[in-house]
Amino acid sequence: MTPIRLSPIFDRLQSVKGNWREINGMPCLAKTEHDYPTLRMADLSCLTRCGFKGAGAAEWLRDQGLSVPDRPNSWKSLPEGGLIVRLGLSELLIEDSLKSDVSARLICQSVPAKVYPVLRQDLAIALCGEAIDELMRQTCNVNFGALLLAESPVILTSMIGVFRHGDPRRNLSHLV
Amino acid sequence: MRSGLWQRPEYYARSGLSREECIRLEAEAVRDRVGLIDVSTLGKLEVRGADAAEFLERVYTGRYANLKVGMSRYALMLDESGVIIDDGVIARLGVEHFYFTTTTANAANIYRELSRLNTMWQLDCGIVNLTGARSSLNLAGSAARSVLAKLTDLDLSAFPYLGVREAIVAEIPAILMRVGFVGEWGYEIHVAAESTPALWDALMEAGQTEGIRPFGVEAQRLLRLEKGHLIIGQDTDGLTTPREAGLGWAVKMDKPFFIGQRSLQIVDRKPLKQKLVGFSISRTETPPQECNLVIDNDEIAGRATSIAFSPTLNRHIGLAYVTPEIADRNSFSIRRSNGSMVAATITPIPFYDPENLRQKEASVREEVKV
Secondary structure, three states, rough: OOOOOOOOOOOHHOOOOEEEEEEEEEEEEEOOOOOOOEEEEEEEOOEEEEEOOOOOOOHHHHHHHOOOOOOEEEEEEEOOOEEEEEEEOOOEEEEEOOOOHHHHHOOOOOOOOOOOOEEOOOOEEEEEEOOOHHHHHHEEEEOOOHHOOHHHHHHHEEOOOOEEEEEEOOOOEEEO | EEEEEEOOOOOOOOOOHHHHHHHHHHHHHHHHEEEEEEOOOEEEEEEEEOHHHHHHHEEEEOOOOOOOOOEEEEEEEOOOOEEEEEEEEEEEEEEEEEEEOOOOOOOHHHHHHHHHHHHHHHOOOOEEEEOOOOEEEEEOOOHHHHHHHHOOOOOHHHHOOOEEEEEOOEEEEEEEEEEOOOOOOOEEEEEEEHHHHHHHHHHHOOOOOOOOHHHHHHHHHHHHOOOOOOOOOOOOOOOOOOOOOHHHHHHHOOOOOOOOHHHHHHOOOOOOOOEEEEEEEOOOOOOOOOEEEEEEEEEEEEEEEEEEEEEEEEEEEEEEEEEEEHHOOOEEEOOOOOOEEEEEEEEOOOOOOOOHHHOOOOOOOOOOOO
């Protein structure tokens, strides 16, 4: 029986040798057979996420007990891991960690006026390793080396022609 | 085949069969039994908020403030000059919640334009682009209901034509729209993109006993042509107004305002320059090609926009823009690419099921007129 959740790159990952397991109802390549010391890539599409738009979205999320980033294009950590990302003045993205369930909790709630839930169905990839700057230089026109980690920046750009959000951390880039 | 930014199946190849035979078999499956097509490339948007209905009233030519929750309606969008730029279906999921589709090629542009208008008008509503987040499959044919019934607890007997429902299908949360683009009883099933493979496989398995067959873009283009449904951008161009395209019924000029209304008020006072008509050509003739010209007294008098051989009607059928004078005659001539002429007989559209009987219960359905 076909799984209810499938990653957008499920077919592409079939050629990678490794161990698969189901996470959040989605088959995931949990560990690869070979080690890739300079650059590693992980498909995080299995993580649950949701979005909210509207003039009242940030305030409503604060009312739910979340610490919302003050500035557009920045992110904060959720209490049990995961991210809350401010994509614009009135648009936010929440991505859970493997331990948290913020998205599931929020999606079930009725929202007030000026808050609009957004279904998120993203391909999410984490990149890490010392060659990450080189990779980003070749595939994206943003100079990630000039960004300050302390400002928790989020970049909305295109990478090989595909729109993406990225929150660069030291030797780690998380693309949604 | 490329379709805007997407790759779509033109048809599903079968060993030993030609392209034409494959397309014909796919079309016949939809007409006689049931077929399944991936229509995920459609633009899919949501508008929510207290002014959501008002927003749509201003953007589209139709009326949506009076659309009942649980129903959908055809939607036509014009530019400021009254030219058709897009179409789709608007479904009302709640009093302040609408879900609607756009054409495949225009999804990003329409979302950008609606966002600009919303910023300008400052209405109390928000627009969400779900084109990449949702997928949709169209299950179409007389057996569509029996196939779907195996996968959902939704009461399909209380699901009228143009109705919209939220339900679980094959354990997947879905929005279902009872629309009929290909002219048969059908359900457009919209789900989260990640669940599309599971939904596709479940429908194909459930439809085995009904003889389900996947169908591609070419069969869909034939089926919608038989039904006389237009493809915006193919059967319209950068100058086409609703009256020329025979879509005057979708324009509510008595609304207080919609984009393009003022231009249409001016255009409507002038005589028509061209009019879309249906035509038929004998199966023994070599058909012209789409975009071949209509010639009258050695002058260009129009052009063909869609042409296909219809197995159901056993003749070539098509749509063409012609002058109003030609539209009042019985026939006209089209010049083929090699310079030869072919006679086309003007034929009322829809070619197939003009009384829409295929959308009615079998108990009240009569033999479909073709």
